[in-house]
Amino acid sequence: MKRFAVASFVALSAITVYSLTAYPTITWWDSASYSLAAATLGVSSSPGSLLLMLLGCPIAHLPLGASPAYRLNLFAGVLAATTSVIVYCAALNAVRINDQDGTRGNSNGDAALKLGAGAGALTFAFGSTTWEYAVMFTPYILTAVFTAALLYVLFRWWQCAVDDSWKWLALLGLLFGLDFSVHRTNLLLIPAALVFVLIRSPRAMINGRNLVGSAVGLLAGLSVQLLIIPIARNTSSELNFGNPRDFTRFLNYESLSQSGGSFFVKIFPRNADVWHVQVADFLRTLGDNALHWSGNSRAAGVLPAIAAVIGLIAIARRSMRFAIALFSLLIVQATMTVIFFNIPADYFRSLDRHYLPVWVTIGVLISCGLATMTQWAFAQRHKSRTLGWVFAVVLLIVPGAQVLDNWRSHDASNRYFARDYAVNALAALPPNAIYFTVGDNDTFPLMYMQGAEHVRPDVQIVNMSVMQYDDYPDQIHERAPAFPISILSAERHALITKPWTDTSLVLPFPKNNTLFGLSPEAVALDTGTFIVKPQWGGTNMSLGDITLLDIVRTNQWRRPITFSITTSRAGMMWLNPYGRLEGAYWRIVPVKNPTANADALRQHLLQEYSYRGYADLSVTVDDFAARVGVLYYEAAGELVALDRARGDTASCRAVVEKMRAALPPGRLVQRAGLDGAAVLRCE
Numbered sequence: 001m002k003r004f005a006v007a008s009f010v011a012l013s014a015i016t017v018y019s020l021t022a023y024p025t026i027t028w029w030d031s032a033s034y035s036l037a038a039a040t041l042g043v044s045s046s047p048g049s050l051l052l053m054l055l056g057c058p059i060a061h062l063p064l065g066a067s068p069a070y071r072l073n074l075f076a077g078v079l080a081a082t083t084s085v086i087v088y089c090a091a092l093n094a095v096r097i098n099d100q101d102g103t104r105g106n107s108n109g110d111a112a113l114k115l116g117a118g119a120g121a122l123t124f125a126f127g128s129t130t131w132e133y134a135v136m137f138t139p140y141i142l143t144a145v146f147t148a149a150l151l152y153v154l155f156r157w158w159q160c161a162v163d164d165s166w167k168w169l170a171l172l173g174l175l176f177g178l179d180f181s182v183h184r185t186n187l188l189l190i191p192a193a194l195v196f197v198l199i200r201s202p203r204a205m206i207n208g209r210n211l212v213g214s215a216v217g218l219l220a221g222l223s224v225q226l227l228i229i230p231i232a233r234n235t236s237s238e239l240n241f242g243n244p245r246d247f248t249r250f251l252n253y254e255s256l257s258q259s260g261g262s263f264f265v266k267i268f269p270r271n272a273d274v275w276h277v278q279v280a281d282f283l284r285t286l287g288d289n290a291l292h293w294s295g296n297s298r299a300a301g302v303l304p305a306i307a308a309v310i311g312l313i314a315i316a317r318r319s320m321r322f323a324i325a326l327f328s329l330l331i332v333q334a335t336m337t338v339i340f341f342n343i344p345a346d347y348f349r350s351l352d353r354h355y356l357p358v359w360v361t362i363g364v365l366i367s368c369g370l371a372t373m374t375q376w377a378f379a380q381r382h383k384s385r386t387l388g389w390v391f392a393v394v395l396l397i398v399p400g401a402q403v404l405d406n407w408r409s410h411d412a413s414n415r416y417f418a419r420d421y422a423v424n425a426l427a428a429l430p431p432n433a434i435y436f437t438v439g440d441n442d443t444f445p446l447m448y449m450q451g452a453e454h455v456r457p458d459v460q461i462v463n464m465s466v467m468q469y470d471d472y473p474d475q476i477h478e479r480a481p482a483f484p485i486s487i488l489s490a491e492r493h494a495l496i497t498k499p500w501t502d503t504s505l506v507l508p509f510p511k512n513n514t515l516f517g518l519s520p521e522a523v524a525l526d527t528g529t530f531i532v533k534p535q536w537g538g539t540n541m542s543l544g545d546i547t548l549l550d551i552v553r554t555n556q557w558r559r560p561i562t563f564s565i566t567t568s569r570a571g572m573m574w575l576n577p578y579g580r581l582e583g584a585y586w587r588i589v590p591v592k593n594p595t596a597n598a599d600a601l602r603q604h605l606l607q608e609y610s611y612r613g614y615a616d617l618s619v620t621v622d623d624f625a626a627r628v629g630v631l632y633y634e635a636a637g638e639l640v641a642l643d644r645a646r647g648d649t650a651s652c653r654a655v656v657e658k659m660r661a662a663l664p665p666g667r668l669v670q671r672a673g674l675d676g677a678a679v680l681r682c683e
Contacts, residue, residue, distance in 0.1 A: 018077030032444035039452035042239030049139035051181040072137035080134030086148035088121035091367030116374030120367025126402035127289035139183040140353040147357040170213035177221015192332035199325040272345035297401035311368030417625035426456040442566040467544035484555035509590035561588040652682035
């Protein structure tokens with residue numbers, strides 16, 4: 001049986017499963033921002049993923065009917081299938097390495113060997129973490145492609161280390177350099193690769209051609225990242241973090257200095273207990289993939305781990321030194337991963353995506369194990385036909401158990417939560433609104449819908465976290481000169497260095513209150529005085545404080561000022577008393593402590609907003625989607641309270657019934673001790 005036939009079957013099987021379960025649109029966290037970057041040639045937050053964006057850009061612009069995000073999600077499945085094929089090829093190389101000279105072994109039972117390796121590759125493909133990132137467009141699955149390719153190159157180098165091996169090391173350096181433009185996680189594999197090379201051939205570490213070849217390859221790969229400079233200089237995308245348009249800005253972008261560095265870079269002191277938090281999170285992810293007793297497959301969930309152990313033993317029987325090198329590589333890779341990703345206690349999400357490269361290495365061992373077991377069973381076929389059938393069943397059970405365990409939890413084909421939230425938020429806003437957000441999930445989905453699918457381009461999204469960046473007002477002023485902002489970076493820095501004493505802002509209220517939909521009895525003052533205080537207390541304003549003040553003062557009520565409900569009331573800071581709830585947003589109006597807009601709430605919550613998936617028991621509601629559902633409930637709670645206060649029991653019950661039908665309370669998580677079901681009562 002030819003290697004290509006099995007590789008094609010692995011790829012086709014993986015792509016079929018991934019395409020059937022792919023997200024039909026964007027999802028939370030990184031999916032929306034990277035899809036936006038690919039669709040608009042934007043610069044995502046550092047360290048970014050330039051190579052992913054360049055690969056995804058033509059995919060996003062294919063003249064097909066599906067949304068750009070869906071096409072990119074399907075492309076992620078192709079990348080994951082590619083990883084699985086490389087895992088298959090790497091495993092075949094690993095199980096054929098003999099001791100001493102590193103050459104291939106005999107080919108007895110070659111067809112069985114390939115079938116077993118293919119089953120192992122599918123076991124990896126349908127593992128929890130692989131599948132999770134194979135159905136959404138993020139850099140993590142491209143990182144896995146590079147991990148598998150790096151392992152394959154290392155194995156090929158092992159086979160010719162005593163001969164003309166510098167070309168393989170040059171290719172290794174090139175892959176490491178290119179990975180810098182993916183997401184850099186594989187840089188943690190460099191110490192492991194050095195250990196691997198040292199065990200095989202210590203002299204290779206000082207060989208001139210090897211050193212020059214690997215260095216040239218590394219520099220060539222790293223140089224690709226420089227393409228981000230002309231892209232930042234010429235992009236019209238709203239996504240241009242750090243604006244690395246010259247070499248100085250490029251260095252700041254690469255060093256993460258714009259965001260003050262990252263806690264992930266701080267190796268010491270540890271942000272949490274190493275064993276009970278950091279190692280536990282790492283092992284939990286690996287257990288979800290290869291060693292678990294729960295789920296539909298029950299005990300079959302431990303078979304991948306058993307296969308990995310058998311794979312390492314089988315390799316050791318052929319070449320003890322290669323087995324030691326591969327095991328050492330795995331241990332160093334895993335250790336570096338835990339040390340580098342210094343996860344804090346109670347971090348809001350697992351770092352499973354950053355453990356994916358380690359799972360790739362384990363996937364190779366699983367493929368080696370199943371390949372060896374299948375080859376052995378083939379050799380015993382004359383003694384026991386039953387044994388052959390048993391192993392044939394095992395070949396189906398191991399990857400089949402992964403599919404059985406993970407299909408329901410990873411089937412994202414009907415998950416529209418992020419898209420619906422973004423469209424709900426944008427469509428309800430008044431024309432030309434300025435819309436303040438606070439985090440990733442209330443910002444990037446909306447920016448994607450604007451930039452890639454052209455939903456409500458009249459709305460200007462302002463992220464209150466990004467407002468803290470040094471040159472944010474300069475960037476927004478350059479991109480949109482008419483936007484109400486007048487204090488640029490140099491003046492902002494001058495203002496934050498002095499204690500804030502001018503705490504009042506006098507802002508004339510507009511005479512025409514019909515612009516705000518105010519009731520006739522609502523009386524606005526001719527002038528209003530806002531008490532402006534630093535958000536975080538103390539005596540000095542932050543960069544974000546200055547920018548918010550500048551926007552409100554320069555705007556002079558010309559454009560509606562709105563805040564996402566995700567910011568909470570406190571997030572509106574000194575504008576809090578003037579916030580009126582109108583849906584999943586507050587609008588700033590010239591009346592202090594305004595009553596929520598019942599008509600707008602009823603129209604948006606009950607008629608316009610889409611809640612797809614919440615009431616469908618076949619669709620998994622993720623944690624953040626559940627939190628968004630609770631926010632919808634909180635907004636509806638304001639409407640219910642208004643109906644109760646008016647004694648309108650019929651309207652109140654209609655709100656309660658419709659919201660509970662669209663968002664069943666049992667499907668939502670509790671947030672801040674508030675049970676969504678308890679909010680909506682008409683008694």
